[in-house]
């Protein structure tokens with residue numbers, strides 16, 4: 458579903474190139490879930506942007522659903538995102554002029570994969586039933602977050618990319634939203650790559666990797682924790 462082969466990425470800065478990723482290898486299979494941890498500034502969002510084809514590697518290859526993204530032009534990458542990916546970023550990017558109902562089904566409509574029963578199910582599970590005619594500005598932060606999750610899952614994407622999807626919520630609602638997110642990801646049959654700072658958030662996922670000094674390494678404390686369960 459997602460493959461990184463020896464991916465390198467640096468940014469140009471006034472002080473010279475800032476190397477962020479230095480030979481990343483990664484495989485994520487269909488329906489698998491992976492947590493990506495690492496200190497602030499370690500390159501997690503950079504890796505997620507590369508996975509989404511929003512940016513291109515300097516060297517190496519990123520493969521999404523069998524497509525080498527560097528070989529695609531921007532319109533083809535946009536089509537690949539539309540047809541294959543769901544994105545939940547820290548900024549929700551809800552469309553202010555569309556109500557909850559239309560925001561929820563936007564991605565599914567664009568992808569030509571709208572299923573009204575699934576959209577209704579998502580709205581109910583995400584606690585948005587009854588709010589369909591409201592506009593994003595009339596929702597709480599948590600409701601906006603849940604709407605962003607619902608919109609990304611509405612087309613049942615093969616791969617959901619999530620950057621701190623519960624980062625703006627208090628601990629109690631973050632736990633609830635995460636549990637819900639994982640259930641809905643399973644129901645949708647999507648693979649999941651999720652950036653998080655929180656070991657509690659990472660624990661229920663199949664695997665956890667840490668980005669450090671431009672490379673990925675298994676998180677040993679996490680593996681021990683997982684093997685105790």
Ligand SMILES: Nc1ncnc2c1ncn2[C@@H]1O[C@H](COP(=O)(O)OP(=O)(O)OP(=O)(O)O)[C@@H](O)[C@H]1O
Pocket residue numbers: 468469470475477495496497498499500501502503504
């Ligand atoms: N467009 C850019 N130009 C220059 N430097 C950048 C750019 N985007 C990110 N960086 C730098 O690259 C490094 C990695 O950034 P990135 O946002 O990927 O880290 P992160 O692990 O997601 O951080 P956080 O956990 O704080 O969100 C940081 O040092 C950041 O300052």
